[in-house]
Amino acid sequence: xxxxxxxxxxxxxxxxxxxxxxxxxxxxxxxxxxxxxxxxxxxxxxxxxxxxxxxxxxxxxxxxxxxxxxxxxxxxxxxxxxxxxxxxxxxxxxxxxxxxxxxxxxxxxxxxxxxxxxxxxxxxxxxxxxxxxxxxxxxxxxxxxxxxxxxxxxxxxxxxxxxxxxxxxxxxxxxxxxxxxxxxxxxxxxxxxxxxxx
Amino acid sequence: xxxxxxxxxxxxxxxxxxxxxxxxxxxxxxxxxxxxxxxxxxxxxxxxxxxxxxxxxxxxxxxxxxxxxxxxxxxxxxxxxxxxxxxxxxxxxxxxxxxxxxxxxxxxxxxxxxxxxxxxxxxxxxxxxxxxxxxxxxxxxxxxxxxxxxxxxxxxxxxxxxxxxxxxxxxxxxxxxxxxxxxxxxxxxxxxxxxxxxxxxxxxxxxxxxxxxxxxxxxxxxxxxxxxxxxxxxxxxxxxxxxxxxxxxxxxxxxxxxxxxxxxxxxx
Numbered sequence: 001x002x003x004x005x006x007x008x009x010x011x012x013x014x015x016x017x018x019x020x021x022x023x024x025x026x027x028x029x030x031x032x033x034x035x036x037x038x039x040x041x042x043x044x045x046x047x048x049x050x051x052x053x054x055x056x057x058x059x060x061x062x063x064x065x066x067x068x069x070x071x072x073x074x075x076x077x078x079x080x081x082x083x084x085x086x087x088x089x090x091x092x093x094x095x096x097x098x099x100x101x102x103x104x105x106x107x108x109x110x111x112x113x114x115x116x117x118x119x120x121x122x123x124x125x126x127x128x129x130x131x132x133x134x135x136x137x138x139x140x141x142x143x144x145x146x147x148x149x150x151x152x153x154x155x156x157x158x159x160x161x162x163x164x165x166x167x168x169x170x171x172x173x174x175x176x177x178x179x180x181x182x183x184x185x186x187x188x189x190x191x192x193x194x195x196x197x198x
Numbered sequence: 199x200x201x202x203x204x205x206x207x208x209x210x211x212x213x214x215x216x217x218x219x220x221x222x223x224x225x226x227x228x229x230x231x232x233x234x235x236x237x238x239x240x241x242x243x244x245x246x247x248x249x250x251x252x253x254x255x256x257x258x259x260x261x262x263x264x265x266x267x268x269x270x271x272x273x274x275x276x277x278x279x280x281x282x283x284x285x286x287x288x289x290x291x292x293x294x295x296x297x298x299x300x301x302x303x304x305x306x307x308x309x310x311x312x313x314x315x316x317x318x319x320x321x322x323x324x325x326x327x328x329x330x331x332x333x334x335x336x337x338x339x340x341x342x343x344x345x346x347x348x349x350x351x352x353x354x355x356x357x358x359x360x361x362x363x364x365x366x367x368x369x370x371x372x373x374x375x376x377x378x379x380x381x382x383x384x385x386x387x388x389x390x391x392x393x394x395x396x397x398x399x400x401x402x403x404x405x406x407x408x409x410x411x412x413x414x415x416x417x418x419x420x421x422x423x424x425x426x427x428x429x430x431x432x433x434x435x436x437x438x439x440x441x442x443x444x445x446x447x448x449x450x451x452x453x454x455x456x457x458x459x460x461x462x463x464x465x466x
Contacts, residue, residue: 011318013294018272046319114321116380116410117433118243118463119200138201138463140274142321142379159200181274181296183238183466 002026002194003038005080007045007054015044015077018180018187024194032063039198041072045079046142049104050091052083064097073171073196075129081174082147084167090145099172102148108160114144115159119177121166127154129173130166131192137185139165139177147176171196201461202427203434204452205412206242208233210249210279212256213263231266238271240447241466245271246299246382246436249279250357261293268294276324278382287314291322299382301326302355305362305369308376315377323380324412325373328354329366329399330386351399358386366399367406374407381411382436388416395422400430412436420451424458 004015006028019026026042027034035041041064045051055061068074076084083096088104096103107113118138123130146163149156155166157176167174173193179186208215214228234245247267251257257280264277277290278299287298298318304311304325315323329351351366370381383403385396395416404411410433413426417437426432437451445451449466456462 011291011296011322013268013292014296017269017294021269021272046321112408112410112433114379114409115200116321117200117203138466181272183273187272 001038002040002042003035004028005035005041005043005055005060006030007058007060008051011046012044014178014180015042018190019194022187022191022194024190030058030060032059035060035063036067038067038072040074040193040196041067042075042077042193043080043083044077045083047079048090049079049082049088049145050094052079052096053091053094055083056095061097068099068172071171071198073193073198074173075193076172076174077180078143078176078178081167081176082145084172084174085147088145099169100147100150100152100167100174102150104145104147106145111160114142115146116142118182119157119159119165121155121157122162123155124149125154125168127166127168128196129168129175129189129192130155132188133185139175139179139182139186141165141177143176147174199461201243201463202432202455203243203412204241204423204448204455204462205244205246205434205436206234206237206448207246207248207414207436207438209438210247210260210263211251212253213259216250230263231270234267234275235270237448238273241449241452241464242273243434243463243466244274244276246276246278247295248299249277251279261289264290264293264295278324278326282310284310284313284317288317291318297322297324297379299324299326301328304373305353305355305364308372311373311376311378315379320377320379323378324382325370325378325380326382326384327366327369327373327403328358328384328386330354330358330361331399349399349402351402354386358389367402370403370407370411374409378409380409380433381407383411383413385413385415389414391416392418394418395426395430395432395435397426397430400426400432404431404433410434414438420445420454420458423451423455424460427455427460 157165347365349367353364413432414436
């Protein structure tokens with residue numbers, strides 16, 4: 001079972017729908033115990049970085065730390081990916097998980113913000129999540145803050161300047177875009193994630 | 199590079215498509231779910247479903263239509279038409295849409311934009327604006343009442359039947375400040391004419407707001423799309439019936455727009 005973590009940030013149905021379509025059993029949950037027993041975990045999220053504070057107060061953060069240590073595959077989407085960094089300018093008092101170093105910052109003024117629409121990936125490292133994905137594949141973004149390119153960045157995207165669009169380290173994965181809304185290429189990534197051997 | 203979007207629109211009444219992009223090789227041209235999937239497969243960057251049902255009975259089937267459609271498409275999916283309250287909005291999101299388009303209800307009660315945005319995120323709120331250029335000569339009487347409009351374009355509600363006091367550019371700015379994620383701009387002067395998008399108004403609004411602007415109304419050939427992206431500064435263009443443009447599917451439309459130098463998700 002893949003646990004889709006609900007922490008009150010936005011619409012989780014699209015992720016569930018995509019997993020249903022691909023034939024992966026999944027459950028939307030906010031129960032840390034269920035998360036601990038899951039085969040894989042997806043942390044979605046559209047909305048404000050501050051909403052991730054609920055992960056700490058609800059005990060989910062501790063559950064994530066445990067399962068990540070045990071090697072359970074973990075995928076953060078959008079704000080869920082940004083939370084894998086140390087933090088975000090959007091809510092400086094809310095700490096991220098710190099799997100990847102650095103903080104997310106707002107796109108500069110002078111360009112349209114949010115960054116909404118289909119943009120391409122440029123692969124920059126080996127990735128299990130992107131296995132079989134065409135180089136320069138188009139995926140669907142909607143966000144106002146961007147993640148820094150650091151160790152673990154396996155794909156970047158250009159909007160004004162390049163930012164990290166896919167990060168990966170061992171069993172922890174993050175995507176800034178919405179694979180569940182990114183047509184065939186997005187579904188392929190979710191299938192790659194679902195097929196990972198734990 | 200961020201690409202410009204081509205959005206396929208389906209007008210639905212009582213669970214059936216009444217106007218939308220037509221296809222040559224589709225058996226059932228009236229089923230929204232089947233059509234939406236075909237559009238996505240043919241390269242549509244997004245799907246918009248507008249419920250134009252006039253009767254309550256026809257409206258009741260909307261949620262089922264949204265559910266069936268949503269289960270088959272994996273590109274962004276927007277639903278609009280007659281949504282007035284947060285409860286109605288929640289039900290449509292529950293049925294599986296990604297974004298909601300609100301029009302008359304937002305004009306009547308602008309706080310609805312903020313309300314839906316806070317619950318589902320700004321990216322999920324599309325404010326649809328139907329606008330028409332004021333005719334200075336004809337509208338002297340109206341201009342005396344409200345002093346005229348700064349942009350010269352007036353907002354209409356109720357499917358374009360009722361004029362409001364609002365200026366289209368001012369309303370777009372207000373919608374953004376209240377938390378709209380995108381603007382879907384329909385030119386009533388151009389809608390159905392096939393003479394091209396209203397680039398002047400589109401550019402005015404696209405320059406006035408930071409959020410994406412989707413242009414709608416007036417597309418008659420492929421060059422019109424190139425124009426609305428280039429001169430109209432639109433981020434996306436909505437197509438309701440591309441069959442008239444001399445192409446068989448959206449992929450071909452996108453190829454030709456891409457060949458003209460506009461960034462497109464192509465091949466797709």
